[in-house]
Structure formats: C-alpha cells, structure tokens
Amino acid sequence: MQSDADGRLTPGGGTDALFWGSLFRDLDREGSFLQLQIRQIIVSAIENGRLPLGARMPSSRDLAAVLKVSRNTIVIAYEQLIDQNFLIARERTGYFVAGLPKHIGAAAREPGGATRDDGRWTSRFAHRPSTYRNIVKPLDWQAHPYPFIFGQFDPGLFPTNDWRESARAALSVPEINNWARDLIDGDDPALIEQLQLQVLPRRGIRARSDEIMITIGAQHALYLIAKLFITPTTRIGVEEPGYPDARNIFGLLTPNVVPLRVDSGGLVLGDEFENCSLVHVTASHQCPTAVVMPLARRHALLQAAQSHGIILIEDDYDGELMPEEGELPPLMSLDRGSSVLYVGSLSKALAPGLRLGYVVAPAPVIRELRALRRLMLRHPPLNNQRVAALFIGLGHYRSHLARVGSVLLERARILDRLLPQHLPHCTWSRGAGSTHYWVSCRPGTDTVKLAELARAQGVVIEPGDVFSIDEGSARHCFRLGFSSIRTERIEAGVERLGKVITQTG
Template sequence: MAKPRIAAEVFFLDRASKRPLQTQIREAVVASILSKRAMPGSLMPSSRKLAHHLGVARMTVTLAFQELVDQGYLEARSRSGYSVADTDAIPRLPVGDATAHIENSTLWQKVLSENLRTRRRVIKPKDWRNMPYPFVFGEMDGKIFRHTAWRECVRQAIGTRDFDLMASNEATDDPLLVDYILSRMLPRRGITAKKEQVLITVGAQNAIWLAIELLTRAPLKAVCEDPCYPDTRQALSWCGADVTTVEVDQEGLPPDNIPMGVQAVFVTPSHHAPTGATMPLARRERLLELAQARDFIIVEDDYEFEMSFIEPPSPALKAIDKNQRVLYAGSFSKALFPGLRLGYLVGPEQVIAEARELRSMMLRHPPGHLQRTAAYFLAQGYYDLLIRDMRREFAKRRKAVVEALARTDLEVAGSAQFGGTSLWVKAPDGTDTQTLAQDLLADGVVIEPGAPFFQGDNQPSEYFRLGYSSIPLEKIAKGVQLIAQRV
C-alpha cells in the first residue's frame, strides 16, 4: 500500500523574520510531526517541490531534512526521499477540540491582591525595531555590538572545561565574573569590596527587587524620587511599603526634603532616572550624613556610568559611604544588551548572604552559561572595546539630537552631564505627550511619554524621554523634525 505524501502547501516561512530559513523549515516539519499532522511513515514532499513552494534553494531544504534525519524525526528512503520516522521515541501532542471557556474571574479577584496589568509603566510598541525613527531608551544598536567576539565567548563557555559550571545546581555565582566586578567594575566607581559582598542578579531590576523584598519583611517607610523609574516605586508599593516621593530638581534628590521617620531611600544619584541629573558631592555627603543621623539605609541604582563621553562620571554614592548604609545595584545589560539580564548587588556581607538565600528560593541563580560568556567577554577586553565604540557613536548622536532640538520649540529639560543615552525633553505647555506619542507612531517615530515616571494623578503631561542608543545617526534630524511638527 502506497504511503501518503504530505502536501508541500502545509508548510510556510515567515519572511519578515530574521531567523535562518533552514531553521524555520526544520521547526515547521517538527511541529507537523509532534501535532500528528504528519503521521509515522508519511512521505515528505520532495525537496524540489518544497523548495519551489517556499521559494528557497533546494539545498536549503535538503540540509534541513538531513538534520532531521540525524535527530530521528525523519528517515531517508532509497528512491523515495524522506518519510516521517516510525518510532515511539518521538512524543506526539494530543489532538482534540479546544476546551470550553470557563469564566471564573470572580474567584481570581478574591485571591489576587492587586491588578498589576494596570500599573503605570513605560511601554514600547512591539514593532519599534521596524520603525524608521526609534527614539527608544535602553536598547542596543546591533550595528555597534561585537557579534563575532560574543560568539567566540559563547563557544568557549559551552566547552567541556566549563561544563560543570553550567550543570551545577548550587546557588553560586561565576567566580570569573565576580572577580571582574571586584577588580574592574567597582574600582571604576570608586568602590572597594570583597567577593562575599557581591551577588550576581538577573539585571539591576532584580537586584533592587531583592533589596525591596528583604527590607519589607517588616513595615517599611520608603522614599523614592519624583519623577523616578516607575518599577521601583511600584515594587515598593506591591511589597507593602509606605512610599513617599520627593521631587527632584536640577541636582537630583534634595536630601533635606526627606521626611522624618523614613527607613529607606531609593535614589539614582549619578544619573537620575529619567532626567539625567547628577547629584553633586555636597548633596551626597548630606544624604549620607542624614542616613547616619536618622538611621535609614540607601539603595543606589547606578546605571549608564559607562556612557561617559563628555566628562568622567562622578564616583558612586557607595564609594563615599563609610558606615555601610548603601546597597548598590549595577548592571551589564545597558552596556552589552538588555536581553542579557545580568547585574549585581553590592552591600554588607550579612545583607548579601540574606539576598543570596532569597535569590535561591526565587530562581537559584542566573544562568551559568550566560555568566561565563559575559565573564569571558569582559575579561578578554571585548567589553572595553565595545564601550569605546559606543561612547564615540553616542557622542555624535547626542550632538545631533541637541542640535535638532535647538531648531524646534522643544526644550532639553534634563540630561546626564557626562553623556548617557537619552535626553529628558519638555514640549510646550499643555502638550499631552501620551497623545503625542500615539500620533507619532503614524510617522514611524517612537518616543517615551513622561507620565509613567511621575507619582499621582496630576503629573505633568509635557515631558518625554528621547533615547538615542537605537536610532541611526542619519535619522535623528528628520525624526526630531517630525516630533516638532506634531507638537
């Protein structure tokens, strides 16, 4: 009896995707097998016919089929091409009607304490990478990144010598990465520490979350800047803290405005989020003086200090902390790429020990393979070369943004004095930047409205953040012009 042949028309490719065509073909075939659309013994369409249907080279299909033979999904048949392997070793997904929808939202409303989906946050359009003018903050320009070097570090990290690190289930940090933080990263910020005072985290946000979780085990009165990074303020509220905000000025958080009775202050002194203001040394000393006198601790989020192409960044607040009152959060994600999600928390040894135990209960530890890859990238000098390239390019882009804004009614309301990757911009009074951002999408322009950074319902509506790390230099002038035309 002749075996049924699967029609070529059941397979499709996503031409908009940047993923290799051969990979997409393999995945499409595997999906058809696992879902039982392609049954054991069924003949695959010929490589010639499938290649013609998909519009790819015949060799692309042949190589995909051969890889699936090696994996056991297909069998090569003499004079018959390829067929689905007839083996019980391949699990197949059950096929049936979708279950009926059951509405039990009332039950879940009783259980959930808060609707996090409605929280105030910065939201990027999902397709922002396809926009011609993406003034998006915190994203890496792939044209600058050293891909070849990263691939080489990945290759080294997956080698036999490093396998034990990746296979371990212990809640430990990569010693090579910790050593680089202690010997290179922290000294650049004026900080001296030992390995017991450092914890690797899943980005700086995870570091701050761990600090918040530890601090809110007892009732906590906390202060955040206004405006500030919205996730920090909302994480404090979510964990039960009594949160007060203190309005910042051109020098950041005014320490003398911190109310009495506060137990923790969350601050971005070297590069305020989102205005970029730098807290001067006198204010930092005053903040530490008040922390000692009033017995509160400080959580310092120190990001983007590497992007110092105008003048050297100020030393971190923790660098002048003589009484161990500062928890310091740093990150590799901003300088390397945000999807890396690697950061670190630095603080007193007993606090880091508690944070390590808490992290262990949440996620054990950040992936060992990523830690070791990043460690090689850092230790072998690729990171320093990348930072050099980024500083040179971002200096040009910042200059282009400032010059373009000078030709409009838009005002630079805040910027990091050492450089950075964004500007805090004020539109004319009465402008609703939420509406402006939505309207600009029709022009292919992406900006970040300022409303999520402010506390309360009566926040200013005229501010927005203009990032320049992910927009090509030649697009900046036209992009700013389009923004001005919509104002």
C-alpha cells in the same frame, strides 16, 4: 494538498506546493542558519498538528525547489530531524512525520480547559500586577525609522564578532564542565572576578567576592532587595518623578511608598526623607529627568542616611555607558558608613535581552540575598555568566564601551544642536553621561496623544506620565532616548517630532 490512499500528504501537486509555501512563509532566505530555520518550522508544525503523524514530507529535491534553497540544506535538516525522532525515512518511499504521542499532541492543540472562569481567578489574586502603570515601549519599535527610546538594543552597536568569539570559547569542553554544574546559590567565580577587576573599578568601587551577587538584570536585584528588607509597615522613599517599576515592586510589599521631591540636583533631602527606612535613588542620572546629583548633595545624602539609619538603594542603571566630562562617582564609591546597596547592570551596555545585573553590598546582605535568590531560581544561567566573563576578560568589554561611548557622545552633540532649532517652545535636561533627555512641553500638552501622533510619522518617544505617582504632573513631559536610533537618522527624526509638537499646540 494531495493525499495517497492512506490519507498521507504527498508532494508534487499545485495545491501541495501552496501548502508547503505557506508553511514556510516566515523563512528568512537572506538570514543565516537556513537549515536551523527549516527544522524549527517543521518541529513547530508537528507540535501544533499542522503536520500530523504519518504525514509524508516532500523529497529533499521537491522541498528545495519550493523554498528556492540548496538541496543540501534540506538533506541536512531532514537528517537532523530523523536523529531527533521527528521524522522517519522509509527506503524507496520517502520521509514521514514520526509525530508526537497522541495525548501530548491533543493537549497541545487544546486552547484551554473545559471552562475559563476569569472572574473566579481574579477574585483570588493577592495582587493585580497587570493593572500597574508601567513603561510601555512598542514591540515593533525597530520597524519605525526614528526610535528615540531609552535602553534598547541597537544592532549597529552590538559587538557581534567579539560576543560570538566569547560564546564559542564558552562552549569548549573544559568551559562546559565549569558552567554545566549547579552551584545552588553561587555564581560563576570568573564573572565575579571580572566585575572586581574591570567593571566596578571603572565606577570607583572596590568590593570583595562575598560582597557581589549576579542577578537576572537590575530589576531582579531591586525585587530581591525589596523582598529582603520591606515589611507592610516599612516606609520606603522613591523619587518623584521616578522609576515606575521600582515604585511598583515596593508597592507590592508595603502601602507606605513615599514620594520624595526631585529638583535640578536630583533627590531633595528633608523630613520626608528622614522618616524613611529605605530610599531608592538614581544619583548618577536621575530617572527620568537625567539630572546629575552634585557632589555636595551626595555627601549630604550619605551623611543623612547614616545619621538616621536609612538604607540607600543606589540604582546606577545608566552608569559608565557614555563617559563624559562632568560625571561624578556613584554613592557607593563615597560611602563610608555601609549605607548603600549598589545595583548595576551589564545589559544596558550590551543588550537588554542579556539580562545580567549585579548587587554590591555588605557581605551579610549578600549572604541573605543569595539565600532568597535560591528560593526563586537558584542562580542565573551559568553559561551566560561564563560568556560575559570571557567577553570582559578578553578585553572586549573595555573596547566596546569606548566605541559605544564615542558614538553616543556624537549623538548627544547632534541633539544639543538640533533641539533648540526644532523644539523651541520646549525645555529639557540631560546630565553628563546620560543617554536620554527629559523634555518638558508647554503646560497642558498631552504627551500620550503626542506620542501617538509622532508614531504615525515614524517617531517613537516615551510619554512622561508613567514616571509620576500623580499622572497629571508629568503628562506634559516625555523621555527622548538616543541609544537606539541610528546617528544619521537623528536630524530627520527631530525635525518630524518638532513639526508634530507645533501642530498639536
């Protein structure tokens, strides 16, 4: 990289071109918003010190030539960076880095303090959540051709144009005035209204506005409920096998996390159940076995909960995504004794990164949950809430569910046909409306190792050991989701998976 007499970077040399090419190596020229990408890369380089104070930038013509983009794209990016005081323009000289205050730049470049005593910190932690067993999905799952994982974003099914229209509408001046306020412990009334009118009725649930609260995903809802109700002496029941993050959340607050047996009809009632104060239950699609709790057992569960004063935390994590004959109404819609706290999510239907969930509960519970949520984060971002409200109110949510439901049902039918052919020595369960299968291999199979071997063949599955308190009891099982894999890739993926299972015995 060439320098002038003042040590500033100058364009034009071969090594200079190499530097700028390296700096912009992650630029996606096929992607959208090129000038936004260019601005982000320059700002990041200034903040991390690669472009120091006073560094001379290439001319717009030179940088456009190096990056093989339009000169206008570079001009617009430079003008925006000048407006933001990252660059300055000097007449007949060029563009230069305005830089950051020296103390800020120095602090940003320091990786840590004078010493890093990890042992000192470890001894002072009240809890070690990083040591808990969690569901782990490879971060690069989209790079694998056959991702049979549950609950992840499928770009081909996301309603991009409809969501963009809703987002644009939320950025009008009147809408900004609505969501830019701080509501303290409140939520966007428009989203609450749309949940009342269009989302909850699809699940047979009627609720007043003071019986609904928005959360940052369903897991946030579970944490708030646990924090409100659980003390160190509380006995809380969890399904075994069951959702590991719910088990971990409850375990933070009490040692009395009680495993409750699951069979082909879901949660089994009995003495252990009756001795609990709260019970977490996935009645619609048991996590992870995907079985549906029969209607008679749902009524029996509600009756037992009312008789013994048990609070049921109904986690309807997979509700309404794939309407299918045989689906049953959630417990909340059948509850006449105010025993159920209902947790739902918009994220599963749209995209996990949206992080919008909700709780439906009696008004006194919602009032306390709001006060507790205020202590944590006040309320979820109102701009996201308003976009979701507009998306639902414009009819996009209903049409999106119809489209997604049709695609997912087709995938389920393909898997129903293929699994007996390619996994003949396995058994599986999937209740109506569920978007995953719970597959059991031969006893002694280690699905953790199986998952590693399958990933080497481009197939991603989820080992079952993490779902059980006893790691060994579900180690021969795995979860096979189909919401994230493209329909045309299912057959080849199942065939490859079957060969891996056969080879591992």
